[in-house]
Amino acid sequence: MSFSQNREPITIEDGFKLIDAAVTKLTRIIEGKPEPPFLPEEYIGNYTIVYNMCIQKPPHDSSGPLYEKYGAILQAYDKLTILPSIMEKHDEYMLREVSRWWEINKIMVRWLSHFFYYLDRYYIARNGIPSLTVVGMTCFRDHVYEKVHFNVKQVVIALIHKEREGQQIDRALLKNVLDLFVQNGMGNMERYEKDFEDFFLTETNSYYSRKASSWIQEDSCPEYMIKAEESLKKEKERVSHYLHSDTEPKLVANVQTNLLVLVAKQLLEKENSGCSALLRDDKTDDLSRMYRLYHAIPEGLEPVAVAFRLHVTAEGNSLIKQAEDAATSGIVEEQVLVRKIIDLHDKYMAYVTDCFQNHTLFHKSLKEAFEIFCNKKVAGSSSAEMLATFCDNLFKKAANDKSNDDSTIESTIDNVVKLLDYISDKDLFAEFYRKKLARRLLFGKFSDDHERSILTKLKGQFGGQFTSKMEGMVTDMQLGKDQQTGFEEYLKNANTGKPKGIDFTVTVLTTGFWPSYKTSDLNLPLEMVNCIESFKAHYEIKTNHRRLMWIYSLGNCNLTARFDAKPIELIVSTYQAAVLCAFNHTERLTYQELIDQLNLSHEDLVRVLHSLSCAKYKFLKKEPASKTISKTDSFEFNSKFTDKMRRIKVPLPPVDDRKKVVEDVDKDRRYAIDASLVRIMKSRKVLPHQQLVSECVEQLSRMFKPDIKMIKKRIEDLITRDYLERDTENPNTFKYVA
């Protein structure tokens, strides 16, 4: 067609004929049939036909019909050429056809749009009707896509299944085909989702559900997890290769649900390979994998954390049981048990920090587990007492054996503090610790550094109030040394001279800090009385307003006993010394005489006499020579006694404190509860019973777990004492009485 300048209107009939010819040529070209390409003149000519037909004056302006024609061409092409070709084929071949015709269609639409371009510029714009491209796409969608998408989808899913089973498939093809689905949504993902994705996900669901069922039966937990991990990896790859990225989260969730969530219980609880077994056998890789897999699932970690907690609790409980069993057979192994618990803690904390990435859920599980078994009693002693005894032994050994390096002691101290956190009766621990601390400070060697170190750590963890008394005690010992120097200066200067050649050391204890001790009215031997008096005199010079209370039960004494064979130095308590000194003036004394002379209680005297006459070293002869002390016995200095040692330490067995400690703590708790209740009511004025109790429990939880019954009793007591009253309208509510 040459570029004609004459203004003869082109009729629709003629115009269409020319267009058809062009279209035929075009289709041959794009279908790859032998056909010379369009020459530029031809190309321009085609465009011009349309142009002219549009600008012609009415009644020959043919924009409308041309627009219709355009649509008709494409429709015919879709229906008569494209669709039949596709329908002929099956399976993968069909996919290829679809893919091929899709590309062809795109080119067709593009070329035709160029030919009919003038419509786009004016007719379409003016009339607000779909553009040529849109018409083209819509045509394909309605006449091809709608007819074939179902089958296409079936084939695609079948191919994906094949790939899942390990076979190679043509990924590029699938990418094209799925792209088609997306494009045919024409702006939204609906077609992709409804015509493909939904089915795909359903299929995936049943696929992985089947896999999960068979794997869970056959494989061990680690093996299963590896397979699960692999599957997730492969599915993600699948997305990157040919699925639309929108599908990824849904796909991942689907796989996770089937492989991990639904079987979680079975998986984690697998005998010999589940969570428990992995924890027991240090399988850190597998545990890390488990964490990774379940962390990606919302709330997925919960069952793992539960399994973790149950396992740790079981381990702890079995340690407790072991100790109980050992105790019933007579061996008390406090040290061992505490050590084992510490080791258990270290082991599982390591899991929490390494495999479980320090996740709070696992910290919580560990804490809960420990809180359960750390509060159990073993052989009658509470964990609080055991821990205190453990510390006691630790420090006693450390003070005696300097070879222990400080860092192990320090790390053990850290462990103790951690363990204490799990024990609910912290105040009970404090009381036992204090009693034992007192003994350590007064009777043995102690390391100031270690003692201070643990106190600092306890203070940091539990507050100053917890440790204030104990710190006071340690400070007293420090001050005591200075005081002693002062006293010795005084003795030198004050011309009273050292009392009768006796070396005398006094330790002054501040009453509030130290445990309460009974005083006794022991009648001391004269020599000791002089010492006491001289110290009193010295102390009164130094301070007024302070009363000294002498606790002889805590003192100790070095005596030289002149036995026939050789003199032996005896290291004994003051009570024992008093008894022995009684024999300085008389050879024989009856029990009764001793009681009268010394003014000791029966219990104390029996204990002392037992240690001196019925125990390992018999410094006194007892008549009758039975194993126990009775009030009718009489005693005589055993001058025949001898031993190869030159110094003998005679320990006085300590009285069993446990009941008293528990009683004292109970009493303190009552005061603490009272104070807490009053504090709460003072600020709230009116509060229902339930809330009062729960707030009280919360306030006190740092120190101990209060017994609800006790709280109730204290409330009643406070009512009787007019601190609180019941609301007349509602007896379940209390009011503060100002």
Added chain:
Amino acid sequence: MHKLSRSNRDKVQQFVAITGASEKNALQTLKASDWQLEAAFDVFYSQPQPRSNADVRRLEELYNRYKDQYSDMILADGISVLCTDLQVEPQDIVTLVLSWHMNAATACEFSREEFVGGLQALGVDSIKKLQEKLSFMRSELKDEQKFHEIYNFAFGWAKEKGQKSLALDTAIGMWQLLFAEREWPLVNHWCDFLQDRHNKAISKDTWEQLLEFARTVDPSLSNYDAEGAWPYLIDEFVEYLYDKSVVEK
């Protein structure tokens, strides 16, 4: 009076100022009217007016008949005579009601003020008139609200002067007496329980809450709230009932 809230205290003052009634009367009237001043005035003015001085003199004479030789109080002997005059037994519960009207501080003694004031409140000035009032007084025990007041009053009245708690024997006696008027199926178990397990004095709170318990909790304990603010002793009682299979859990 010190147990009252400020607003109630004020109301009593107001009432006394306006009506000229005694404080005791004011208290009783206001209590009976649920602390509504208006209603209280109605009650007061619709009641027979307190008598003139003549009546007070008659009451004083009556008082002197019973009062003790050596102190200005009616003591046990005087009360004995009073009961004989009224033709009631000393252990009759109506004496408790009478004491309540008098707002008597302690059992077995009435002060002048209590005696005179109480009889005034009842609107009587002779033994005969008092005797006529006895059936009315008995009926007061059937009134829920009044029974509650009388019951609570009984604690302070029955306990030893200067003690904070009520001795167990006295308490049991009182309970038997009171619950004869108002049935509570568990009363015997309660008394058994106390003698078996408690053996100590009874606190005011426990006393008061027991009535609440008897009133609100049914004998099968189906609506007993273990988490509630019941006194410790009552919780123990419930456990006792379960232990002894008196009630099924």
